[in-house]
Amino acid sequence: MPAFEIGMLGLGIELLGIVLWHGMSRCPHCGKRGEGRSWVYRKMYCSRCGHVLPFDDGPLSEAETPPDQRQRFRLKRSRARLISVLGLAGLAFVVGSALAVHLMMPSFRTEDELWAVMETIWAVRDICVYVGLAGMALWGIAWILTRRWLRCPGCGQGLAVLWQGRGQICWCGRCGAAQVFEDELEYEKT
DSSP states (O other), X not given: OHHHHHHXXXXXXXXXXXXXXXXXXXXXXXXXXXXXXXXXXXXXXXXXXOOBOOOTTSOSOOOOOOGGGSOEEEEOHHHHHHHHHHHHHHHHHHHHHHXXXXXXXXXXXXXXXXXXXXXXXXXXXXXXXHHHHHHHHHHHHHXXXXXXXXXXXXXXXXXXXXXXXXXXXXXXXXXXXXXXXXXXXXXXXX
């Protein structure tokens, strides 16, 4: 049992570090919270304004390419919408199945009532488990499609933001390239 408790303590400390980083670190140019989380120095860009994030241990003499002179890559918004729908459907399936199991489980007082409940709940439990597994499969498909369709075409590492609205540009956190959805370029022409 002590190994489990030590493992949970380590996991809790790691999650606390992530929460503190997102709450306290800010981009010095636009003020966005939680940018540039890395254990080692590498050149990172803010996803909101596109400027280089300065770190204490990084080189001081690197010149930054202005955001308007960087490459622009087009992504398809229809793919981002499909990924959003798959993720939300998976969430609905998982939460719905968990709620169904919780709400349909009747209370019992004696051992005979417990076995009567167990006999009637098997079919409902199996259906809820399959629905929950289908929801997890939808999450997996959405994650795979996100890694395939919304990856930065410039460096192949950064991901585009699904909820990017009209008039907003998302910058790759790795290479600093602008990631614009295809309907955004039509929006700029008008």
